[in-house]
Amino acid sequence: MLKLRLSRGGTKKRPVYKVVVADSRFARDGRFIEKVGFFNPLLPKDKKERVSLEAERIKYWLGQGAQPTTRVARILGENELMPMPVNGNNPQKAVPKKERKKEGEEAPAAAPKAAEAAPAAEAPKEEAPAAEAALAAEAPAAEAALAAEAPAAEAALAAEAPAAEAAPAAEAPAAEAPKKEQK
Numbered sequence: 001m002l003k004l005r006l007s008r009g010g011t012k013k014r015p016v017y018k019v020v021v022a023d024s025r026f027a028r029d030g031r032f033i034e035k036v037g038f039f040n041p042l043l044p045k046d047k048k049e050r051v052s053l054e055a056e057r058i059k060y061w062l063g064q065g066a067q068p069t070t071r072v073a074r075i076l077g078e079n080e081l082m083p084m085p086v087n088g089n090n091p092q093k094a095v096p097k098k099e100r101k102k103e104g105e106e107a108p109a110a111a112p113k114a115a116e117a118a119p120a121a122e123a124p125k126e127e128a129p130a131a132e133a134a135l136a137a138e139a140p141a142a143e144a145a146l147a148a149e150a151p152a153a154e155a156a157l158a159a160e161a162p163a164a165e166a167a168p169a170a171e172a173p174a175a176e177a178p179k180k181e182q183k
Helices: 055-063 070-078 110-176
Strands: 002-011 014-023 034-039 051-053
Touching: 002 055, 002 070, 034 055, 051 070
Parallel strands: none
Antiparallel strands: 002 014, 014 034, 034 051
């Protein structure tokens, strides 16, 4: 697949890029088919020396099916050689790192919704003491039912325990039998 992409040149911390047409399998700074422009990100955006493109050759390669990378597509869009690409939506980039959604927590965008729901949540708080009183009345009854079931459950466990203790004792000699040596 043909790509219109940037090939890095220049020195350490002083990049200069060539806009090239290359096979997508070639290395970023390796072999390319044709150089169709350059891009110097260190120059101000208003300088004409920042970007130089061969418009006819770029249009030819786009017609041949070459796909620009996202950065090259923006450069071509700014120079009106193709429609400006739509910015990708990454809402997490706009949120400060401390507030980003952690696993199992609500998203920070949910905080305003919670603030709107707060006035609506105040009305049920008036009913909350009545609900708590009803639960408190049911609690002793539930505890009494559990207490009645506990002796029956303990008796059932006690009946199973001797059988369970005997089973491992029967298996133990077979497990501890020495293995015959092979010659």
